[in-house]
Amino acid sequence: xxxxxxxxxxxxxxxxxxxxxxxxxxxxxxxxxxxxxxxxxxxxxxxxxxxxxxxxxxxxxxxxxxxxxxxxxxxxxxxxxxxxxxxxxxxxxxxxxxxxxxxxxxxxxxxxxxxxxxxxxxxxxxxxxxxxxxxxxxxxxxxxxxxxxxxxxxxxxxxxxxxxxxxxxxxxxxxxxxxxxxxxxxxxxxxxxxxxxxxxxxxxxxxxxxxxxxxxxxxxxxxxxxxxxxxxxxxxxxxxxxxxxxxxxxxxxxxxxxxxxxxxxxxxxxxxxxxxxxxxxxxxxxxxxxxxxxxxxxxxxxxxxxxxxxxxxxxxxxxxxxxxxxxxxxxxxxxxxxxxx
Ligand SMILES: Cc1cc2nc3c(=O)[nH]c(=O)nc-3n(C[C@H](O)[C@H](O)[C@H](O)COP(=O)(O)O)c2cc1C
Numbered sequence: 487x488x489x490x491x492x493x494x495x496x497x498x499x500x501x502x503x504x505x506x507x508x509x510x511x512x513x514x515x516x517x518x519x520x521x522x523x524x525x526x527x528x529x530x531x532x533x534x535x536x537x538x539x540x541x542x543x544x545x546x547x548x549x550x551x552x553x554x555x556x557x558x559x560x561x562x563x564x565x566x567x568x569x570x571x572x573x574x575x576x577x578x579x580x581x582x583x584x585x586x587x588x589x590x591x592x593x594x595x596x597x598x599x600x601x602x603x604x605x606x607x608x609x610x611x612x613x614x615x616x617x618x619x620x621x622x623x624x625x626x627x628x629x630x631x632x633x634x635x636x637x638x639x640x641x642x643x644x645x646x647x648x649x650x651x652x653x654x655x656x657x658x659x660x661x662x663x664x665x666x667x668x669x670x671x672x673x674x675x676x677x678x679x680x681x682x683x684x685x686x687x688x689x690x691x692x693x694x695x696x697x698x699x700x701x702x703x704x705x706x707x708x709x710x711x712x713x714x715x716x717x718x719x720x721x722x723x724x725x726x727x728x729x730x731x732x733x734x735x736x737x738x739x740x741x742x743x744x745x746x747x748x749x750x751x752x753x754x755x756x757x758x759x760x761x762x763x764x765x766x767x768x769x770x771x772x773x774x775x776x777x778x779x780x781x782x783x784x785x786x787x788x789x790x791x792x793x794x795x796x797x798x799x800x801x802x803x804x805x806x807x808x809x810x811x812x813x814x815x816x817x818x819x820x821x822x823x824x825x826x827x
Contacts, residue, residue, distance in 0.1 A: 488813025493598070501594040501603075505810075509564050512814075516567025522629065525570040529818040532572055533825040540779050540801050543709050543736050546634045546666050548802065550574025550821035552792060555783050555806035556638035556669065556713070560611045562620045569633045572818025577739075577804065578617065579638030580671050583656040585613030586643055589676060597749065597756075601787070601811045605743065606752035608676040609640050614660035621664035637661045638669040638713065639696065640677065647679050650688070655695045662700035662708050670696055673715035673742035675753040681715055684722065686729045693735055709736030709779075716741035716762040716784060720769060727773035737779030739804070740766045756807035760785030764798050771799025787812070789823035796824075 496504055515521050536548040553575035554568050562578040569576060588610025595604045611617070621637070624630035639661075645653040654670060662668060670693055672683035683689055693710060700708035712735065714726060730738060741763045743753025763784025770780055782800035786792050787808040795803055803824075809816055 488815065489811070492811060492813065497596060497598050501596055502591065505558075505594065509559065512567035512571065513564035514567070516564060516570055519629070522566060522570045525567070529570065529572045529815055530822060532574065532818065532821050536574065536802070538801050540777065543779060544634065544666050545706070546632070548574045548634055550817075551796070551824050552786070552803045552805065552817060552821050553577060553634070553636075553781075554809070554817070555804040556580055556636075556671065557605075557607070558806055558809070560609075562617050562624065562635075562637075565624055565633055565635060566629055568817075569629075571814050572821055574821055575634035575636065575666070575802070577636040577638050577669065578621075579611070579669070580609050580640035580674065581611050581614045581617045581637060581657055581661060582609050582640050582642040583614050583645070583653045583660075584642045585616065586610065593752070595750065595752070597754075600756060600758055601807070602754055602756035602758050603807045603810065604747075604749055604752045604754050606676045608643065609674065614639075614657035618660035618664065621661060625664050634666045635664070636667040636669055636711075637665040638671050640671045640674060641680055641683070643677055647682060647688075650683055651692050651695045654692050655699045658696045658699040659703055663704045665700075665708060667709040667711060667736060668696055668700060669711050669713050669739050671713045671742070673713050675715070675743060675745045684714060684718060684726065686725050689726065690729055690733065693729075693733055697733075697735070711735065711737045711739050711779065711781065713739035713742055714766070716744045716759060716766055717746055718766075723766060723769050724773050727770055730778055731774060735778065737781065737801075738770055738774070739781045739783065740770055741782075741784045755784070756811075757785040757787060760791065764794060767795055767798040767800050786820075789820050792820060792824050
């Protein structure tokens with residue numbers, strides 16, 4: 487039904503306007519206990535905990551293996567609604583230290599023939615202080631405390647690369663108390679220079695600063711992961727894996743959008759990413775060894791593709807693009823199918 491609606495009607499709407507309408511509707515549906523209950527009843531409940539000892543590094547149990555990728559609920563406005571739709575966890579952000587408008591529009595495009603999206607949003611977000619307040623509010627209610635929430639952190643566009651560490655530290659200060667995990671995002675293609683921070687000499691001090699600041703403000707060891715691009719060379723992946731192990735970080739989110747395409751500006755997401763994403767996950771599991779967690783994203787469209795990522799060494803999955811194409815019943819359906827497999 488949603489697919490028919492998407493292919494005949496939604497595909498002709500402005501993608502960013504459709505995005506805002508969807509977030510508003512999901513946020514509204516998540517706002518009250520009766521609407522959440524109704525939504526959960528129509529979508530179907532998740533089967534329970536993900537039985538994976540590696541996930542004990544997180545403070546809360548994951549009710550489903552598939553979560554929502556960063557970038558959709560950038561400002562933490564729709565967390566309860568996303569939870570009610572059957573996502574096992576929600577990664578909000580990317581949040582930057584300062585609020586910013588992002589790149590000029592248009593900045594989001596559909597490629598329906600490939601069931602892909604392309605974006606150059608540029609971290610439009612309300613800023614870490616506002617998002618921190620929203621998360622604090624969320625954690626006041628039992629429903630809000632129950633959801634596994636990660637916060638994805640990026641660099642403010644106007645902050646020079648050499649000042650990136652202070653920028654990430656400042657965002658961490660605002661959000662860490664409310665986060666089940668933090669992600670150091672150094673892989674979005676739409677902030678000039680950001681991906682240079684994937685060099686381990688640049689990434690290591692940022693990861694250390696985030697971890698240290700998170701511990702200072704929250705009084706606990708908040709799991710810190712790094713999110714990487716699929717366009718890194720294999721030896722660069724190996725170097726990042728070594729750094730993650732040396733620093734005792736919680737793990738890696740792999741992968742962000744790719745710039746290896748000729749469709750126009752921005753990063754491409756969805757099925758065209760999948761083969762490289764799988765390769766990256768395999769290589770990372772080999773190099774990370776047993777302990778660190780891998781959260782996989784990149785072209786997961788159903789339980790079968792999700793299973794391929796788990797078999798490749800991922801512990802958790804995330805999706806963005808398939809949720810847009812498949813609609814509101816999709817996350818719960820995939821989570822239930824993966825729990826049965
Ligand atoms: C419109 C759009 C915005 C995104 N924004 C962010 C972001 O702010 N931060 C981030 O780490 N990833 C962002 N991503 C990347 C996704 O989190 C994800 O890593 C990528 O899309 C691959 O997953 P998918 O194929 O399921 O979409 C964005 C993706 C899309 C399509």
